[in-house]
Amino acid sequence: MATLHFELVSPEKLAFSGEVDQVDVPGVDGDFGVMAGHAPMVASVRPGILTVTAGGKHEKIVVLGGLAEVSDKGLTVLAETAMSVQDVDKAAFAEQIAQMEADLKEEEGSALDRAIERLDHFKTIQQHIVSTAMH
Secondary structure (H helix, E strand, O other): OOOEEEEEEOOOOEEEEEEEOEEEEOEOOOOEEEOOOOOOEEEEEEEEEEEEEEOOEEEEEEEEEEEEEEEOOEEEEEEOOEEEHHHOOHHHHHHHHHHHHHHHHHOOHHHHHHHHHHHHHHHHHHHHHHHHHOO
């Protein structure tokens, strides 16, 4: 199987760089998978779980938004935040969700819609983190 060069970059660090079989990205317009030979594209990344597959192993990484670019050189994801699922502070993440819920009272109109959508994405991430911790 042909491999794809993948880089995951956040403001803090280069979170991942290497050859992979596939990367599944949580896109704003829907999740998408990228393998070697994928057509060039640019897509916005929503908060979610990015999955890197290499050598039959899957690595799950929490990303909280960003931009993905597929080119002839591979896939680059510029993430606002990127951390391994195992490295997420579950208590701090739960507090962040509680604060987001409290902040909803101050929003209205389209800003409220965006805040609810972001909160839903964070809750989905939380469900994945909790279920992963139980295995």
